[in-house]
Amino acid sequence: MSDLASSYTTVDPAAAAVAEIERLLPQLIAWRRDLHAHPEVAHREMRTTTFLRETLTAAGVEVTALPGTGLIADLGAADPTRRVALRADLDALPVPERSGLPFGSTVDGVCHACGHDVHTTVVLGVALALKTIEPTLIDRGLAIRCIFQPAEEVMPGGAHEVLDAGAMDNVDRALAVHCDPSIDVGTVGLTVGPITAACDQVEVTLTGPGGHTSRPHLSADLTFALGKVLTEVPAVLSRRLDPRSGVALVWGQVAAGNAANVIPATGRVVGTLRMLDADEWKRVDGLVAQVVQEVVAPYKVAAQVAHIRGVPPVVNDAAAIAALASAASATEGERSVVPTRQSLGGEDFSWLLQTTPGALARLGTRAPGGPTYELHQGDLVIDETAIGVGTRVLAVAALSEV
Structure with missing residues (x-):
């Protein structure tokens, strides 16, 4: 001392x-x-x-x-x-x-x-x-x-x-x-x-048969579907959750394909889901996966969603x-x-x-x-x-x- x-x-x-x-x-x-x-x-x-x-x-x-x-x-x-x-x-x-x-x-x-x-x-x-x-x-x-x-x-x-x-x-x-x-x-x-804010991690993995970019109708245009996940899922969530909760799904990682003329068989996006309201955060569990499935349904790809609950x-x-x-x-x-x-x-x-x-x-x-x-x-x-x-x-x- x-x-x-x-x-x-x-x-x-x-x-x-x-x-x-x-x-x-x-x-x-x-x-x-x-x-x-x-x-x-x-x-x-x-x-x-x-x-x-x-x-x-x-x-x-x-x-x-x-x-x-x-x-x-x-x-x-x-x-x-x-x-x-x-x-x-x-x-x-x-x-x-x-x-x-x-x-x-x-x-x-x-x-x-x-x-x-x-x-x-x-x-x-x-x-x-x-x-x-x-x-x-x-x-x-x-x-x-x-x-x-x-x-x-x-x-x-x-x-x-x-x-x-x-x-x-x-x-x-x-x-x-x-x-x-x-x-x-x-x-x-x-x-x-x-x-x-409340913060979770969201990871979406899409899989499909893959194929040639000249024939997307014979396979499944996975990259296009991935783009829909990138843009449509945040948009839908903003309409399904109370706007006063300040919900924001922002992607930080995107990966799909390695050739210009090949539709890839897999693609992945990872981001964070944030919101200001604790009660709304409790209600969002399960909703993200549901919205992803609805968004990709027309494109004949399979979606696996990992919604990791983070912090209130x-x-x-x-x-x-x-x-x-x-x-x-x-x-x-x-x-x-x-x-x-x-x-x-x-x-x-x-x-x-x-x-x-x-x-x-x-x-x-x-x-x-x-x-x-x-x-x-x-x-x-x-x-x-x-x-x-x-x-x-x-x-x-x-x-x-x-």
Whole structure:
């Protein structure tokens, strides 16, 4: 424990935590850069998990491994009156880095294009800072559970592994931050209610006899039918679901054929189905497959539909948002809290909020006056000042329970 943190422990745990975070900040930035240089995709976050386990264990924090990758870190009261969970996601994306940063990805075709390296560093920083005031947490009956979750970027995601491990049992509130390159560093985007959308993955595979492009009437024009799936299925869904739900089926992968004069025997499209409304999301199960079959029926091809249920919307609890807003105002200034709108992005933190109230905050990462980057792109650059902001806000919000 630093002398500065020790001097605050008995009177002001929030001030002590913030002082410790300031002391740790150069190390946190260095750790984030190391994580950024060594990204790992979903379910393969072995190096990241080892780093977290060794760092937390060295600080005296109790850790429990999740199956495969990821871990849980617990500190504070063993039999608490309140337990707060803080979630970080570990995985990177299969996207080549184009940022030009000196600590850019050393792994071909993989990079932290969504800021999960920042999320991991922030929650690690909170755990280390709060460990220095653990006696105060114990005295006041507060437990902090830091969840380092694997596989947020795939469906189904690692949140299910967290739930299956019982990590959300007896948790009273769950908090998380997510990088937002559309708002300036030093600001935190907050809203009560839905902040993300429901998101599923849809894969359609068509098969037919194949043939010569001069004789489509003697085979089945699979490529034409695939084009109908691409255009007609999103259109039909927009008429079969409540338009207020903001339904959007957008294709990301298309594959069919390898010769200009050959009708292929198979074709495939893969995309995501997103919507703003949780109730409509529950009703859509089965509808996608039905619509695909109706669309391709005239073309004498067979359709196989895989509709992988992904995540419901993240719905922010009002009390959790109040705690985050108070923490941001106290540590970053009253103008740091900015409104944010619901997006069509999916986030499997939503599964952790199905039985536990909590909130997701958007962490501003844009350098003031700098360019606005897009998430999931290899050129993403994050202003590292955001690491201190996120760590302070999460730590103080968690301590609002004491």
